[in-house]
Amino acid sequence: MDILKRTSLTLTLILVAGPLPHAFAEVDLSGSWQARNQQDAMQRGPGPYPVDYTGLPLNQEGRANALSFSQSTLSTIEHQCAYYQPTYVLFGPQGLRIWTETDAVNGTTVAIKIGAANDRAPITIWMDGRPHPSKNAPHLIGGFTTGSWEGDVLVFYTTHMKSGYIRRNGAPASDETALTGYLSRHGDILTMLGIIEDPIYLSEPLLITRTFQLVTRAIRPLDTPCIRGYEGGPSEGSVAQYLPGQNPFIGELTNLYHIPREAVLGGAETMYPDYRKKLKSDFVRPDKCTLNCGGPGRGGLGAAVAAPAAAPGR
């Protein structure tokens, strides 16, 4: 009976004082979340133009590195199966499959997992309070990620990544890059804010926001395993890289859209509204779009996302 009374007293105190903060704060993010790729549709769908760094706060070193990148790099044997960094969740085309791993004994959340994509390693967000490794610890392609709840928002922090990209055209991310992510759920809509900080290649943090929609059709986390093979890469004796001043795509956006080269090459200044005023005097709008224009019936790029699978009962 004493045990019963003590139990009831504890129960009453919990009820009166309010729910336990941990239990109160945790939102269930489990499920398949389809990417809504209407924003940055070209970047997230077929891929960006080879030299389009608009809106990226690259510093000079970052810009030089980006301009040296050749897409043929991805066809070289040693790069074919190299995954993207976890930052790829922000600019890649795929949706997310999220699940929770719980302690088998007490049921608490040990980790929240974001499943792999065919070119991104899985992300394990450790929720059990473990610290990040020493700064001298090895860097892994999936990095190391911890998370916590701030109210109903899951905040995660990733370090120890290998070098990679912040855009699928070779705009670089160093292995010093840190990603802070915020996942905020609004019913069936999931908003992800990512803040990418890189002391080597960025002069300011890069913010990327994107939206996912909960669907009942499971997102397959992995496609067929990557198998290396000859893809017609650079000819023998050549290297998949452009020397300074020799990137042939540097003028492409200027030709197509009349965007000044200075803006094409990015920089923190290009992110702010004031930069638009600077562009105003010299910009001449092209009369008509001639390439990658989207629209109904144009290869699906009007929407750049399949309509979410019909969800029974929703």
Next chain:
Amino acid sequence: MKPVIRRFGDTFLIASFALAALGPIQLRAQGPEAGRGPAAAAKAAAPFDMTGYWVSLVTEDWRYRMVTPAKNDLMGLPLNTEAAKIADAWDPGADEAAGNQCKSYGAAAIMKVPARLQITWQDDNTLRMDVDTGTQTRLFRFRTQSASPGPPSWQGDSVAQWQAAVTPGPTGVPAPPNTLKVVTRNLRPGYLRKNGVPYSDKAVVTEYFDLFRHSGDQWLVVTTIVEDPQYLTQPYVTNAQFRKQSDSSGWDPTPCSATW
């Protein structure tokens, strides 16, 4: 005394189980959501402070936002053929001449316009957002007006609500609100994109405003969902992000323009 203690203990025990059976009790202050008793003034119930000056950071859709895109550049937009035809007939000069230069500054598009925002409380239940680019004003009303709405306008009629991320189950604990949800109707037809991509007066705009803190900065992220049965084949979903400023630096009200 012993029987008294026992009676107290038994009563206590019964009360405890009764409480448990009734479900958890939430004693903290509640937001003004429906079904939760008398609504507090929205200003007092705000889970975070949105007031102040904010500057947009354009890191996405750059070439549709920072410069005026070419006619027929429709990438990413879930348009039907009727909408594409209208976009193909876009004539910014005619818009200017007809006094429609603000068509791309309406509620369905305004958050994507590179700009600074000033957010204030107009009264205890109305949040006011002034946008310097295009000199637009949005009013987010937490209590709907009983009077019938006025004529359609660029910014329409916006109903606001502090909302929790998730809804509780039948016996679940109501979570405290952590986001601002705004639903806007009664819109004057406008442009989703500067180059004449239309939305109709049937469009409904649903927005979620989230506040995030990072390294001493505050970030306001807006998730915008535009639904338009006339011109869109599916909802159009975008985001915009703003960093809080410590003062009004850069605040520069400029009029609407159909060409820039």
